[in-house]
Amino acid sequence: MTHPAAPSPTATAPAGIPEYPMARASGCPFDPPPALRALQTEGRISRVRLWDGSTPWLVTRYDDERALLSDPCISSDNTHPGYPHVSAGALERRKRAPTFINMDDPDHARLRRMVTARFAIKRVEALRPAIQRIVDELIDAMLTAPKPVDLVEEFALPVPSRVICELLGVPYADHGFFQSNSRILVKRDTSPKAAGEAIDKLVHYLESLVTEKLAHPGDDLLSKLAVEQVATGEISTRVAAAMGTLLLTAGHETTANMIALGTLALLQHPDQLAALRETGDPGLIASAVEELLRYLSIVHTGRRRVALADIDFGDVVIRAGDGVILANDAANRDTSVFPDPDRLDIDRGTRQHLAFGFGVHQCLGQPLARVELQVVYATLYRRIPTLRLAVDLDQLPFKSDGLVYGVYKLPVTW
Amino acid sequence: MRISVDQDKCIASGMCVLAVPEVFDQREEDGIVILRTDVPPPELREAAREAAASCPSWAITVTES
Numbered sequence: 378m379t380h381p382a383a384p385s386p387t388a389t390a391p392a393g394i395p396e397y398p399m400a401r402a403s404g405c406p407f408d409p410p411p412a413l414r415a416l417q418t419e420g421r422i423s424r425v426r427l428w429d430g431s432t433p434w435l436v437t438r439y440d441d442e443r444a445l446l447s448d449p450c451i452s453s454d455n456t457h458p459g460y461p462h463v464s465a466g467a468l469e470r471r472k473r474a475p476t477f478i479n480m481d482d483p484d485h486a487r488l489r490r491m492v493t494a495r496f497a498i499k500r501v502e503a504l505r506p507a508i509q510r511i512v513d514e515l516i517d518a519m520l521t522a523p524k525p526v527d528l529v530e531e532f533a534l535p536v537p538s539r540v541i542c543e544l545l546g547v548p549y550a551d552h553g554f555f556q557s558n559s560r561i562l563v564k565r566d567t568s569p570k571a572a573g574e575a576i577d578k579l580v581h582y583l584e585s586l587v588t589e590k591l592a593h594p595g596d597d598l599l600s601k602l603a604v605e606q607v608a609t610g611e612i613s614t615r616v617a618a619a620m621g622t623l624l625l626t627a628g629h630e631t632t633a634n635m636i637a638l639g640t641l642a643l644l645q646h647p648d649q650l651a652a653l654r655e656t657g658d659p660g661l662i663a664s665a666v667e668e669l670l671r672y673l674s675i676v677h678t679g680r681r682r683v684a685l686a687d688i689d690f691g692d693v694v695i696r697a698g699d700g701v702i703l704a705n706d707a708a709n710r711d712t713s714v715f716p717d718p719d720r721l722d723i724d725r726g727t728r729q730h731l732a733f734g735f736g737v738h739q740c741l742g743q744p745l746a747r748v749e750l751q752v753v754y755a756t757l758y759r760r761i762p763t764l765r766l767a768v769d770l771d772q773l774p775f776k777s778d779g780l781v782y783g784v785y786k787l788p789v790t791w
Numbered sequence: 792m793r794i795s796v797d798q799d800k801c802i803a804s805g806m807c808v809l810a811v812p813e814v815f816d817q818r819e820e821d822g823i824v825i826l827r828t829d830v831p832p833p834e835l836r837e838a839a840r841e842a843a844a845s846c847p848s849w850a851i852t853v854t855e856s
Contacts (some may be wrong), residue, residue, distance in 0.1 A: 446847075489802065490823070493823070494821050497805060729845060
């Protein structure tokens with residue numbers, strides 16, 4: 378075998394330790410796997426087996442996950458031998474282009490703070506008219522295209538791609554290049570070789586852009602990094618390019634999946650869709666975004682960490698060097714925090730979900746994701762009120778093999 | 792009630808600004824938290840408590856008097 382295959386989702390390891398991630402039940406594309414919910418009911422912590430045979434801890438309850446994600450003895454350093462890697466491809470990515478997402482403080486804070494200003498609430502709020510314009514233009518184009526339309530290709534992917542391109546200063550004309558390479562990186566069964574080639578291409582591309590910005594800076598985030606950090610010698614062009622690659626890939630893949638899968642979930646809940654379509658209340662729209670983030674929990678392979686010291690945890694001790702996985706999709710369905718958690722209720726009105734993670738690594742782009750999703754959910758169903766699926770639900774290709782969950786295609790008509 | 796913030800702990804998530812923009816703001820240069828007031832009026836106290844509880848990096852401390 379040249380590279381480890383993705384784990385078979387239904388198999389149980391000989392030692393009785395369940396394999397992770399687990400398979401969703403057929404016909405329930407929005408719910409976490411039944412075996413995961415069973416572990417959540419049975420106890421606070423258990424061992425699971427990963428693609429590489431390692432057996433880290435799995436934690437599934439909301440309060441426990443929040444506590445561990447804030448624990449200074451818990452590390453995100455994926456060069457640590459005990460770190461539970463999500464795939465062989467992800468391991469390769471870290472080797473070639475390390476970023477703050479897999480560093481601990483103080484390195485993490487030093488690098489992250491170089492890019493936080495552009496994601497501050499007011500800065501992102503100022504982008505709302507531009508995001509609205511992008512959303513409207515794409516809907517205009519869809520309305521004149523032959524039906525059915527693949528909502529992923531024509532809308533869900535272009536919206537966040539165009540937004541993150543504007544923010545970073547990446548030419549949108551290159552979207553075919555960066556989307557295809559990031560698609561390789563977000564599949565769990567991508568070989569280390571393919572992942573390595575994809576990450577090298579992206580970083581090389583971003584390096585040329587940073588170099589270009591050094592000579593001709595604009596008002597975008599890559600120019601800011603080039604002028605304030607690279608030119609001053611604080612970081613190398615390579616480090617800036619790795620950061621740019623992270624922001625570019627994370628900035629479009631995640632939100633794209635929330636747009637397409639969120640639309641599918643709403644189409645399967647017509648009463649919720651109608652309430653959203655008919656409201657003019659920004660508060661209800663914001664609440665719907667939070668609820669869909671909670672309900673769908675598209676990061677469905679857990680937050681990955683490693684213990685740096687022994688941690689007393691109920692009946693067990695998490696030993697220094699043990700891998701720990703925090704299943705945020707399970708936590709977001711924890712009945713002790715979310716009453717009737719399997720019900721999609723756009724009026725639930727809570728931002729307390731763990732869809733963006735928790736602790737110092739909580740999603741950097743969350744204010745941008747929120748505004749993008751608010752604009753999309755407030756506009757798409759109002760402008761195309763008869764929007765419906767063009768195929769049966771069971772014909773849709775779901776991203777069960779992805780680091781981030783969603784649908785590969787969403788054929789719609791109206 | 793008195794609010795204090797730890798700017799070294801802050802990760803600029805903006806959760807507090809979303810919860811109570813009357814009390815919390817972010818620095819222009821890096822999005823790190825700044826206080827608009829450390830003594831919120833009675834009608835904002837509950838929201839300020841919620842902001843402290845939702846901060847992902849525990850950078851907000853509420854002292855009840």
